[in-house]
Amino acid sequence: MATTLANLQTLAAAWGVGTNQVPIVVDLIKRSGLLQTATVAKASHGIKHKYRIFNTLPTAVFREIGSGIVPQKIDVNWAEIALKEIAFDLFDDYQAIDQYPGGKDQWLVDNTPAVMAAIGNAVAKAVYYGYDPTFGMSKAFKGFHQYAKDLSNVTKQAGGATGYRNTIFAVRWDELDGASLRVNNSELISVKDITPTQPTVMVTNTTTNEQMNIYKWLISSYFTLAVPSKKSVAAITQIDSTHVPTASEMDALIDAVNAPSGNTFLYMNGTTKALINSLKGGKLNLFNGDTTYDQNLLAWGNTPIIIDDNLSNVETTVLD
Numbered sequence: 001m002a003t004t005l006a007n008l009q010t011l012a013a014a015w016g017v018g019t020n021q022v023p024i025v026v027d028l029i030k031r032s033g034l035l036q037t038a039t040v041a042k043a044s045h046g047i048k049h050k051y052r053i054f055n056t057l058p059t060a061v062f063r064e065i066g067s068g069i070v071p072q073k074i075d076v077n078w079a080e081i082a083l084k085e086i087a088f089d090l091f092d093d094y095q096a097i098d099q100y101p102g103g104k105d106q107w108l109v110d111n112t113p114a115v116m117a118a119i120g121n122a123v124a125k126a127v128y129y130g131y132d133p134t135f136g137m138s139k140a141f142k143g144f145h146q147y148a149k150d151l152s153n154v155t156k157q158a159g160g161a162t163g164y165r166n167t168i169f170a171v172r173w174d175e176l177d178g179a180s181l182r183v184n185n186s187e188l189i190s191v192k193d194i195t196p197t198q199p200t201v202m203v204t205n206t207t208t209n210e211q212m213n214i215y216k217w218l219i220s221s222y223f224t225l226a227v228p229s230k231k232s233v234a235a236i237t238q239i240d241s242t243h244v245p246t247a248s249e250m251d252a253l254i255d256a257v258n259a260p261s262g263n264t265f266l267y268m269n270g271t272t273k274a275l276i277n278s279l280k281g282g283k284l285n286l287f288n289g290d291t292t293y294d295q296n297l298l299a300w301g302n303t304p305i306i307i308d309d310n311l312s313n314v315e316t317t318v319l320d
Contacts, residue, residue, distance in 0.1 A: 033306035034124045035181075037265050039173035042185035047083040047222045049182040083184060083222035084141050086122055090115060091216040094199035104215060108191070115219055119189070123223050124310040127181070128169070128267075130225075134318050141224045144169050145319050148235040151227075155253050157320070160240030165315035166272040168245065170234045170253045170303070174262030179232040184222040192218040231259045237319065244275045247283065254303050265304050269311040273298065 043049035090111065100107045122137065129136030130143025145167070148154050160166070172178040194200065199213040227233055234256035236245050245253070257264055268276075283301040298305040 033308045034127055034267060034310070035120050037173065037263070037304075037306055038127070039175050039178070039180045039263070041175050041180055041182060043083055043182040043222075043224070044185070046186060047085075047184055049081055049083065049224060049226055051226055051228050081141065081224050081226065083182060083224040084126075084139065085220055085222050086119055087218065087220040088118070089194075089216055090219055091202070091214040094213045094215050097215045107215075108217065115189075119219075119221055121310060123181070124308060126223075127225050128167075128308075128311055129319070132318060135312055135315065142227075143225060144171065144227075144233050144235065145237075147225075147227045147233050148237075149320075151230045151233070153230050153234040153256055154237055155234050155256050156236040156245060156249050158236060158238040158240070158243035158245060160238045160243040162316045163314055164240045165237065165319075166239040166269060166275075166313050167311065167315060167319075168236045168239065168250075168253065168272055168276075169267040170257045170264060171267060172232055172257040172259060172262040172264045174232075174259075176261070177229055177231070178257075178259070178262040180226050182224050182226055188221065190218075190220045192220075194218055231257050233257065237315075239272055239275065241275065244279070247279050250276065250279070250283075250300055254300065265306050266300055267306050267308055267311065269309060269313050270307055271313040272311075273305065273307055276300075 044051070090108075092107070097104055097107045102109075125135075126137045126140035126143055128144050130146045131138055131140050132143070132145065136143055136145075148169070173180065194216040195214070199215050201211045202214050202216075204210050204212050234253055236249060236253050239245065254264065254266070298307075
């Protein structure tokens with residue numbers, strides 16, 4: 001059962017990407033709930049995004065009438081991060097495309113869901129694991145694992161065995177002061193027809209010089225993850241079958257990102273969900289949700305739990 005990627009689907013329609021295409025899907029091979037719940041917005045400067053980081057707030061004090069006031073300054077820094085490009089070639093044998101109902105244009109339309117699935121799962125993997133070469137994407141942006149560690153917001157290292165570990169993330173999405181995914185502010189997806197008038201040759205065997213005539217498109221998109229504050233992401237790491245967070249530790253994880261604004265979600269894989277199902281005195285429950293991907297949502301208290309197959313259940317010490 002395929003699921004609609006709500007936020008990116010909305011952006012695609014707003015920016016005129018694939019106006020005649022079928023709904024975008026993200027779980028042809030993997031379930032990815034992250035992009036269904038992430039806040040996605042345009043970058044501030046093309047393929048760069050600038051945002052403010054508030055270090056401390058000014059101190060507000062009472063004063064006696066007639067007395068002076070000590071001046072206060074908001075301690076704020078500007079951060080700038082570059083968006084990273086996701087790119088790949090989409091191709092097939094020219095005869096298969098020529099004989100496809102509707103020809104080249106319809107072939108591209110009908111294969112767009114798979115294209116978006118590939119982009120969506122690559123982004124989700126990078127969001128969780130960043131540029132770690134083992135679990136993430138080596139040339140990607142900084143991910144939740146790196147941010148939680150750098151912000152000292154790993155609320156618990158459970159101590160599970162390396163190679164069997166899992167992570168639960170609490171993420172507060174908000175366009176201004178929470179986590180957000182930023183995309184190129186001029187186009188969501190670029191599709192360049194490399195063979196607009198005739199097929200090109202691709203060598204399929206370098207030994208015999210066997211070749212195949214193909215039609216080819218270059219697909220590219222720009223993304224980055226912005227995390228402007230400690231209240232954006234927290235994690236419990238090193239979870240395995242004998243090292244499971246307690247109910248109070250789950251509460252502490254959510255409290256670590258608690259703020260008046262934004263939407264908070266818990267992200268975990270199916271293995272971890274099964275482990276916390278057995279917690280005594282926990283707050284695990286099902287509630288009805290108005291979503292495009294499930295009628296019944298699993299939640300811890302009032303915080304929805306999102307299952308994502310891009311979260312590995314064999315994490316190792318390289319993430320510590």
